[in-house]
Amino acid sequence: MLAFGIAGLIGGIAVGALRGQPMWTIMLFAISGGLLLAGIVLMASGSRARETERAESLKRLTDAQGRLNQLRMQRAETEAGLAEIAKRMRYRGQVDLLREWNEYARMLDESSPAVRAQDRLLVLEAERRETIEKARALLDRAGGGAPEPANLEQVAAGARKVQGIRQRMTELERSSGWIDDEKRVVEAQAAGFKERALRILQTAGLSYDPDRSWAEHAKDLVERMRGRTRLTTIRDELLPRTEKRLLPKEEVTDLQRQLASLEADGPVDKPAKGPKRTAAEVEAESRRARETLEKAQKRRADLRVEVEEVWRRYHAEHPERLAHRERIEQALARARRFKHAVELASRTIETVATETHKKWADYLNDRVGELLGHVGTKIEQVRFGDDLDFSIKVPDDQQLARGRADAQLSAGARDQLYLAVRCAISEFLSRGRSRMPLLLDDVFVTSDDDRTRAAMKLLIEQYAKEHQIILLTCHRVRFEAIAKLEPALWSHVQVVDGRSSSLIR
Numbered sequence: 001m002l003a004f005g006i007a008g009l010i011g012g013i014a015v016g017a018l019r020g021q022p023m024w025t026i027m028l029f030a031i032s033g034g035l036l037l038a039g040i041v042l043m044a045s046g047s048r049a050r051e052t053e054r055a056e057s058l059k060r061l062t063d064a065q066g067r068l069n070q071l072r073m074q075r076a077e078t079e080a081g082l083a084e085i086a087k088r089m090r091y092r093g094q095v096d097l098l099r100e101w102n103e104y105a106r107m108l109d110e111s112s113p114a115v116r117a118q119d120r121l122l123v124l125e126a127e128r129r130e131t132i133e134k135a136r137a138l139l140d141r142a143g144g145g146a147p148e149p150a151n152l153e154q155v156a157a158g159a160r161k162v163q164g165i166r167q168r169m170t171e172l173e174r175s176s177g178w179i180d181d182e183k184r185v186v187e188a189q190a191a192g193f194k195e196r197a198l199r200i201l202q203t204a205g206l207s208y209d210p211d212r213s214w215a216e217h218a219k220d221l222v223e224r225m226r227g228r229t230r231l232t233t234i235r236d237e238l239l240p241r242t243e244k245r246l247l248p249k250e251e252v253t254d255l256q257r258q259l260a261s262l263e264a265d266g267p268v269d270k271p272a273k274g275p276k277r278t279a280a281e282v283e284a285e286s287r288r289a290r291e292t293l294e295k296a297q298k299r300r301a302d303l304r305v306e307v308e309e310v311w312r313r314y315h316a317e318h319p320e321r322l323a324h325r326e327r328i329e330q331a332l333a334r335a336r337r338f339k340h341a342v343e344l345a346s347r348t349i350e351t352v353a354t355e356t357h358k359k360w361a362d363y364l365n366d367r368v369g370e371l372l373g374h375v376g377t378k379i380e381q382v383r384f385g386d387d388l389d390f391s392i393k394v395p396d397d398q399q400l401a402r403g404r405a406d407a408q409l410s411a412g413a414r415d416q417l418y419l420a421v422r423c424a425i426s427e428f429l430s431r432g433r434s435r436m437p438l439l440l441d442d443v444f445v446t447s448d449d450d451r452t453r454a455a456m457k458l459l460i461e462q463y464a465k466e467h468q469i470i471l472l473t474c475h476r477v478r479f480e481a482i483a484k485l486e487p488a489l490w491s492h493v494q495v496v497d498g499r500s501s502s503l504i505r
Helices: 002-017 022-048 051-088 094-110 112-141 149-174 176-204 214-245 249-263 279-375 402-408 411-429 449-463 476-485
Strands: 381-384 390-393 399-401 438-441 469-472
Touching: 002 022, 051 094, 094 112, 112 149, 112 279, 176 214, 279 381, 279 411, 279 449, 411 438, 411 449, 449 469, 449 476
Parallel strands: 438 469
Antiparallel strands: 381 390, 390 399
16 A cells, blocks of 8 residues: 555656646545555554564574574584594494494394393392292201202191191090090900901911910911912812823733833833834935034124124224213203203293283273273273283173174274274383374274364373374364364364475464
8 A cells, every 4th residue: 555655646746747637636646645644554553563472473483593503502512422432432433323323222122021031030039049048047947958849848748747737636635535435436346356356266277376466367367278278279170180180090000010021121012102214314304404503603603793893893983972972961951951941031031921911901901991981982891801802891781802892893982992092002102211103094084073072182182292193184174173163272283284285284
């Protein structure tokens, strides 16, 4: 307006100088004067408008510039310090130093489970020493001995046995009347058994001697029974069998006659023993015997050569085999020690993992249920086990495992459940270290507006202050509508349009 007013004023002066129509001159002067006056008023009001905000912005800009200069100075000092450190440590530059430092940090991060396991082993070793000292003190009270597991087990068994004996003695003392009754019953039974034993001895033809023990009497009874058994066997089996093997009376008479002839040096008719062999048969059998003997001698010489060869090879290879066996035994001992170490490390890591999973489960059980309460879902309870698998409880008091829950829950409730689990995990991992960022990709696409609004309020109020949250969505209009309902809450939210990569808010 100010420019147009000045232009109109110049035009009116030009028309008056050229002696134009007075009406046009007056009209131009009036219009230009109004525009000039309006432009001056607007410039004056504009110069005073938002003066406070402009001053505050200038102040912020000054502070930011000072902070930026300070950071630049710190960066320069840091680079100089890094260059000096790299020079002292004989690196080519700070880039190599930082690269190796990052590699060192990565190795520390990767070896942290092993370091924790080593710390746990040290703690267990200290506990073992303390336990051994306590065991040694207790063993000194019990008579001494080495604090070995086997000895401790024996001492514990002895202590338990003594304790049991004391308890039984106490019970016996309390029930002495019952013992007397039992004693009378046992004495009566013993008298009956004695009477029966005496009858058995009398039946066997033995007499009872009070000076001898019942074991000796039992031994005599057993001998008597064995003798009777042998007598029965001889009478019932051996004698009939021997009688069957006796020669007939005719053969006995013939043998007696031959014996009498022998005694009188007379001829004895001997029965023929078979046909006699000829000289050719005897010669053939002798030749076969000589061939067999030659083969045996030859086999003996061959076996002697083989034995000498085996003996020589044994003495030549025995020292080497002994050394090889010693090396194998040493390798076996190392393998057993390594196996023991691996088993110990495995048990320790398993114990640490179980304790870690238990801590995870305890934290997630409380935090996930609390986050679901803020979102407004109908899931009443979420329980995590030691394997970090979870189950949920729905309003009808039905407990669902994760697989059944994925199938029965709606898509919106399922997405809200997993969002709460991710948020709780990020909180647990961010304790005592740098906060973890959250990258969410359209996690509310299956949720209604009310639950989306409640979940965004939870993220902005509780997580945006400490975590960097990046939410990707293709429903920009929906989030803009939700933001208009609570503009104060959404004042710190930055919206970036991916199509133009321009900052909108």
